[in-house]
Amino acid sequence: MSDNELLEVIERYLNGEMSREEQKSFELQRKENAEMDKKVIEHKLFNNLLKQYGERVELENRLNAIHEEIDVHTLKENLLVHPSWIVQLWRSHHSKISVAASVAIFVVVSVMYLAGSFNNNDSKYVALNNKIDKQSKDIKALSNDIKKTTHIDKFTGSGSGFAFTSDGLIATCYHVVQGADSVYVQNVDGSSFKAEVLYTDPQKDIAILKITDNQFKGLGPIPYSFKKGESDLAETISTYGYPGGKPVYHNGVINASTGLNGDSVHYQVSIPINFGNSGGPLWDSKGNIIGITDAKEGHAEGEHYAIKSRYLIDAIHNIPADSLNERVNLNRKNTLSGLSEDQKLKREKSFVFMVKTYNN
Amino acid sequence: MVNKDLKDSTPTDSEVILGILNNSEIALKRLYIAYFPMVLQLIINNNGDEDDAKDIYQEAIIVLYNKVKAGDFELSSKLKTYIYSICRRLWLKRLSQINRYGGDIRDFQEFLPADTDEFDQHNDRDMQFGKMESALRLLGEPCKTIVEDFYINNRSMQDICERFGYTNADNAKTQKYKCLQRLKKLFFQQK
Numbered sequence: 001m002s003d004n005e006l007l008e009v010i011e012r013y014l015n016g017e018m019s020r021e022e023q024k025s026f027e028l029q030r031k032e033n034a035e036m037d038k039k040v041i042e043h044k045l046f047n048n049l050l051k052q053y054g055e056r057v058e059l060e061n062r063l064n065a066i067h068e069e070i071d072v073h074t075l076k077e078n079l080l081v082h083p084s085w086i087v088q089l090w091r092s093h094h095s096k097i098s099v100a101a102s103v104a105i106f107v108v109v110s111v112m113y114l115a116g117s118f119n120n121n122d123s124k125y126v127a128l129n130n131k132i133d134k135q136s137k138d139i140k141a142l143s144n145d146i147k148k149t150t151h152i153d154k155f156t157g158s159g160s161g162f163a164f165t166s167d168g169l170i171a172t173c174y175h176v177v178q179g180a181d182s183v184y185v186q187n188v189d190g191s192s193f194k195a196e197v198l199y200t201d202p203q204k205d206i207a208i209l210k211i212t213d214n215q216f217k218g219l220g221p222i223p224y225s226f227k228k229g230e231s232d233l234a235e236t237i238s239t240y241g242y243p244g245g246k247p248v249y250h251n252g253v254i255n256a257s258t259g260l261n262g263d264s265v266h267y268q269v270s271i272p273i274n275f276g277n278s279g280g281p282l283w284d285s286k287g288n289i290i291g292i293t294d295a296k297e298g299h300a301e302g303e304h305y306a307i308k309s310r311y312l313i314d315a316i317h318n319i320p321a322d323s324l325n326e327r328v329n330l331n332r333k334n335t336l337s338g339l340s341e342d343q344k345l346k347r348e349k350s351f352v353f354m355v356k357t358y359n360n
Numbered sequence: 361m362v363n364k365d366l367k368d369s370t371p372t373d374s375e376v377i378l379g380i381l382n383n384s385e386i387a388l389k390r391l392y393i394a395y396f397p398m399v400l401q402l403i404i405n406n407n408g409d410e411d412d413a414k415d416i417y418q419e420a421i422i423v424l425y426n427k428v429k430a431g432d433f434e435l436s437s438k439l440k441t442y443i444y445s446i447c448r449r450l451w452l453k454r455l456s457q458i459n460r461y462g463g464d465i466r467d468f469q470e471f472l473p474a475d476t477d478e479f480d481q482h483n484d485r486d487m488q489f490g491k492m493e494s495a496l497r498l499l500g501e502p503c504k505t506i507v508e509d510f511y512i513n514n515r516s517m518q519d520i521c522e523r524f525g526y527t528n529a530d531n532a533k534t535q536k537y538k539c540l541q542r543l544k545k546l547f548f549q550q551k
Contacts, residue, residue, distance in 0.1 A: 003541075004534055007537055007540070008537075046544060046547075047511060049488060049492060050492065051511065051512060052485070053488075053489050053492045053493070053512070054511070056422065059425060060422070063388075063418045063422075066388070066389050067392070067396075067414055067418070069393075070393065072410045072413075075397055075400055076400060076404055076410055079397060079400055079401040079405070080405070
């Protein structure tokens, strides 16, 4: 029997293709012939391996076919950006990440520091220049303020005054501004404005000032009105002025309709009118201007006087038309009536000024 | 066969095992689709790409398949955990082979400790299949097809005669014998 024929027999045996007799005689041969038995076993193993290999290849082909149907790309994207991945990454590597982040921050800060100190010099110098400019301006402004302040400190006389137009016409007493080389008025906020004497009536002791300072932006509408007629005795009155350079409110009553020695220009009032009060407003209880407080030397002690408002109104009308931009219309609408005293004063006091005079 | 339903449903563990035993193509497909994302996630987040994931996953499925077919498969954990554990082990081995193993691995599932015996067995068989594959390649035609047709695809000698135009069965048998002898020689020559 050739090897070729033997193989065929073995295969028929392994595949169960033999008849029962054939099979029996073959199995006898195997037992007797060790060589043949070995060949049978060897072929069986190899044959099985080949078959298993075939099955493996087939299985792999099936799996590949299934794999083809999966959208791996999309799946991959989703799985890579999956939040749990980040959480996992942090959990397992947080110490390394921390170290890396520290190094990164250190590097960034170092680079910024180096780059900044080399590249930003110009802009820094510009900024520094600007700063110096600004500071020298500040110093100038400050020295101006100081000049102004020293100016104020040197004022030779002071009184009070009150506005009767919003564009800065101010009533005061003639004796306040008499002989002054220059006049300034200072508002409730402490700002001073240059003013000039527009009109005087020395006999009635009335002066009209006009604020000429270009820093002056105007006042709001005048809240009080002006009473032309005489007020009655015992009527409640009030004033606000700058006696001794500080703002003071007083109230009282009209004691008499005549002044010293029966002069009809003045009221006698119960309000103490001290030096510095001169030129201040005198209001009735409704907030109408009824007079100008007037504290002249030579008055008897304990007696205080105010110029009646009708003389102020006369004086205003007597201001030469060429020294006015427009005709003066006194405010007729009193917006203070009905307010309490403190509320009234709150609105009135921004229209009352300290009048400061300077003699060179 | 409705693909959508297949993709959306994760088969139960017993469905998979019974399906493999019954050669169910649908069960295999459901199994494959159900757990591939888990393995892809493991591989691509541990220095691998999608092709690595495919290789590793298919190897794991084959291990499971053969175990089930051999009838000695006892599921001591969830099938998911079992598959993940195999893939994890295979990937660690692959990583160290290609010197990409950095000492730790990012895990996404719980896993079982390695069963070394089972693995050696699998590796032995894989090695033999590798040898068989290259032996068949070296064998060349027409021997390769004759051997494959007869021993793997179970075709009859009659079919083979006709296919290759042999005038009689004896010639074909002689040819088949020579081919098999050459294949054995090539197979056993390999180290």
